[in-house]
Amino acid sequence: MRRLGSVQQKIPCVFLTDVKPEPSSKRDRQQFQVIATENVNPVAVEANIDGAVATEKLDGTCCYVTLHQGRLYLWARLDRKPNKQADKRFKKHQHTHQSSKDFTWNVEEDFKAVSEMWIPAHKVRHHNGHPMPDEHGHIPGWVPVEKSNKQYCWHSSVVDYEVGSALVLRPSSDEEVLEITAVPLADLQEHTLELVGTSINGNPYGLGSKKQPVHCLVPHGSIPVTNPPPVDFQQLCSWFQESPAGRVEGIVWHCKDGTLVKVHRHHLGLRWPVGDTHLSSRSVVVRVDAYSSTNTLFTALSALNGHSFRRLQDVQLES
Known part of the structure; x- marks a missing residue:
């Protein structure tokens, strides 16, 4: 079986993103949208995105x-998420500083309980023996x-x-x-x-x-994407809207060095789901x-x- 990148962490967008203060079309009760700019993410450039394998995001x-x-x-x-009090403090910090950086977590007290069988995902950062949350305030795990x-x-x-x-x-x-x-x-x-x-x-x-x-x-x-479009904002928008192969939720690029980057239709302001998808028609x-x-x-x-x-x-x- 073909083996490409394993998905243990949240995958960054292939483009740099902006946050718009309007209700998300992807997540209920999320009062902001993450929208792609036309600038390619330096992470993708450094990983040689042009030589990557494009696969369908499911x-x-x-x-x-x-x-x-x-x-x-x-x-x-199962991602460990902060309890109500910690989440309130975290969101206030994000709003004040426009960033999740420099927020101080008390991992033993700030997070909801999980099963004793829970394990953190690979590459989760640890501090003093405790798994630490990512920039979204979650600790990815299983x-x-x-x-x-x-x-x-x-x-x-x-x-x-x-x-x-x-x-x-x-x-x-x-x-x-x-x-x-x-x-x-x-x-x-x-x-x-x-x-x-x-x-x-x-x-x-x-x-x-x-x-x-x-x-x-x-x-x-x-699930490979056949003849994927170049990593260009306008060409990707056109492909998602006009190509039968573009009736997918998104694309994940698997770079040769193991880096994964993605684009979701919502990043481009496009709706999902789309009725008959490319996968369901095969x-x-x-x-x-x-x-x-x-x-x-x-x-x-x-x-x-x-x-x-x-x-x-x-x-x-x-x-």
Whole structure:
């Protein structure tokens, strides 16, 4: 499986950004918008963005595969966030200083409690043995997905720990066609992936239905953007609005030195979702062999083993 950059931290925008004091079109209750300028981010220039691999940014929730109690598990993204009092102090500091720099955190008291199984994401800065928040006031991290936790039921639906497999959506050997297949967790170890499907973020890809939900994992960096536009503000705007391949949430560039940079449609003032997306319009084949599984989604997809569908959004489970 193709392996590009792992997503452990928030990815910077490929352009320098401005903050506008108006309600966000992306996040409810956020009273500001982050808008791209036409100036390319020096981070992207230094990492040779022109030689980077462009991949589709997917609209789901971030996951990670690593060990838990000696076994490979799927982990869900869970960022530690400040409690109300600390958040109020942090926002007041940001407003006064127009920056999150120089704010003093008391990590032991300022943050909401998390499970004792929570781990910080890679490259989180530590001080005196404590993980420290980023410039947004969050501490990125992960919690293991256990079957007993109903909060992560859709995460649980795509893994079978007894067999040691996960349901993955990826390009098949024919790059033009996607496949939904069961992949050993061992092949995904230390990968980050995006969980997409019926009950995630309003289901922009039209997967499944409320009666028969469908979810799957997409390894980060696995869906290449064919003939991506140059990293130019106006050309990217035109591509997102006019090209069928531009009906995506955004682009993530994987630079040769490991640097990741992105652009989201909202950075450019463009709406998302967009109806029929590029991903949901691609053809797909189901390759999930029949085997003894207590996981109902694996069983339901195995009944479709070998079936091809003209569009991803046409994949419907049998009642």
